[in-house]
Amino acid sequence: MNIxxxxxxxxxxxxxxxxxxxxxxxxxxxxxxxxxPGSAYRFRPRTYISPSVWAYSVWPLIFSMITAxxxxxxxxxxxxxxxxxxxxxxxxxxxxxxxxxxxWALHYxxxxxxxxxxxxxxxxxxxxxxxxxxxxxxxxxxxxxFSVYHxxxxxxxxITAFEAFGVNTGTHIPGVFTKFFVFIGLFFLQSVSxxxxxxxxxxxxxxxxxxxxxxxxxxxxxx
Numbered sequence: 001m002n003i004x005x006x007x008x009x010x011x012x013x014x015x016x017x018x019x020x021x022x023x024x025x026x027x028x029x030x031x032x033x034x035x036x037p038g039s040a041y042r043f044r045p046r047t048y049i050s051p052s053v054w055a056y057s058v059w060p061l062i063f064s065m066i067t068a069x070x071x072x073x074x075x076x077x078x079x080x081x082x083x084x085x086x087x088x089x090x091x092x093x094x095x096x097x098x099x100x101x102x103x104w105a106l107h108y109x110x111x112x113x114x115x116x117x118x119x120x121x122x123x124x125x126x127x128x129x130x131x132x133x134x135x136x137x138x139x140x141x142x143x144x145x146f147s148v149y150h151x152x153x154x155x156x157x158x159i160t161a162f163e164a165f166g167v168n169t170g171t172h173i174p175g176v177f178t179k180f181f182v183f184i185g186l187f188f189l190q191s192v193s194x195x196x197x198x199x200x201x202x203x204x205x206x207x208x209x210x211x212x213x214x215x216x217x218x219x220x221x222x223x
Contacts, residue, residue, distance in 0.1 A: 012083040015091070016073050019082070022094040023070050027063060029098040033105035045109070046169040047162040048182045048222075055217030058152055058210055065145030066094070072141045081142050085129055093122045104160075113164040116157045123153045144206050147196075151207025154192055155214045158185045189215055 044050065069090075072078035082090060100115035127150050130143060162185065167178055174182070193211035196204035 012079055015083055015088065016079075018088075018091045019073060019094070020070055022091040022098070023066060026066070026094040026098040026101075029101035029105075030059065030063065033101045036105050044107075045163050047159075047166040048169055048174055048178060049158065049162045049166070049185050049218055050169075050221055051159070051214050051217030052220045054220075055155075055214045058148070058213065062145075062149055062152060065148060068141055069145050078141065081130070086126055087129075089122060089126045089129065093119065093126055096122055100156075109160065109164040113157075113160040116153070116160040120153045120157050123150050147204050147206030148210055150204065151193075151196065151210035154207070155189065155211055158189060161185070186215070186218070 069078075069082060073082040096115060096119045100112065100119055103115060104112045123146075127146055130146060162181075166181070167174070172178070189211050193208045193215070196208035196211070
C-alpha cells in the first residue's frame, strides 16, 4: 500500500475533528465513572468472575495509547491508516465506549452488557480492517493500542455478562449452573488469549497480555 507522504494535516479534517470530539467524550465519561460517588470500578457487584480492582489499571494505559492514536492521525502515515482505513469506525468505537462507561457508572448492568457487546462488535470491525491492511512500521502508534483495547473489550464483555446475569458472591452459594458458566467464561478468556498470541498472522500480543493480566486478577480475587 502506498502512503501519501506529502498529504496535508488538513486532509480529512472533518473526520479528524470528529475523532477528537468522540475521544473527548470518551475521556469525560471515564472521569465521570472514576470520580462519581459509588465509583464504577470500586463499587461493583461481586460475581464469581469479578477481578481484583487492580485489573482496571489497564484503563490509563488504554487512554494514553488512544491519545497517541488521535494525535497520530494528523500525520501523513497516521491519516493513511486511521482516516483512510479505519474511517468512521474509530468515532463509533469511542462514542460507544463513552456511553458504556456512563451506564456502567450508573450500575445499569443489563444495559452495560448490551453496550459492551456493541463495543466488541465495533472493535472487531476496526481490528479486522487493520488486519487486512497492515502497514509495517506503525505497530507502536496504531496496532498496539487497538490490540490492547481489543483484549480489554473481550474481558469487559465477560465481566459485564456475569454482572448482568450472574449471582452475587455475598448472597449466593455457587450452584452447578454458576460453576459451569464460570468455567465457560474462564475457558473462553484463556482460549482467546492463546488465539491472540499464536495467531498465524502477526499475532496480537497486546490483547493476549491484557487478557492474561485480568485472568491473574480474577484468580487473585478468588483467593
